[in-house]
Amino acid sequence: MCADHHNRLHAIALRLQSGKPHYDLLAGEPAGHATKLLELATNVYNAWSATKGDPNKPALVMLRLTxxxxxxxxxxxxxxxxxxxxxxxxxxxxxxxxxxxxxxx
CATH class of the missing domain: 1.10.1220 (Arc Repressor Mutant)
Structure with missing residues (x-):
């Protein structure tokens, strides 16, 4: 998967999380690609949803060090x-x- 499709996949997943429409992110994609992107984005959303609020889920922390x-x-x-x-x-x-x-x- 190229970087553009990878980024679009996660953008779709974020829209699924927020309940916003995501179809504009699939515009211009061949039907097969759009279906696959939506399927993968749904997997990302489902993984997020399954672990949402789980106190055992590690939190990623990024910080700058001098x-x-x-x-x-x-x-x-x-x-x-x-x-x-x-x-x-x-x-x-x-x-x-x-x-x-x-x-x-």
Whole structure:
């Protein structure tokens, strides 16, 4: 699937979520392609719908780090060899802060 169709698929899924019409996003597509795009967008919508409000669903967090913060994480990775990624260091830091403030989780 090309990038344009991939983006359109997700745009259709977002419109399905919001209840807005999506047919304009299929305009000009051959019937077979439009059917497939709508089928895949429906799968995306159904996956979103099935996990909506699930407290166990991981949340994606994007944040900007300064050079100093990246350096701090790299130094911490050497102290905690089981933490091989920035994400694992940040997860460990969050767990430790939570424990310090609220006790064991």
């Amino acid at each position: 050079g100093q913060q990246k350096s701090m994480i790299e130094k911490l990775k050497k102290v905690y060899p089981k933490c091989r990624s920035r994400e694992s260091i940040l997860n460990l830091a969050l767990e430790n802060l939570y424990r310090r403030n609220f006790g064991a989780s």
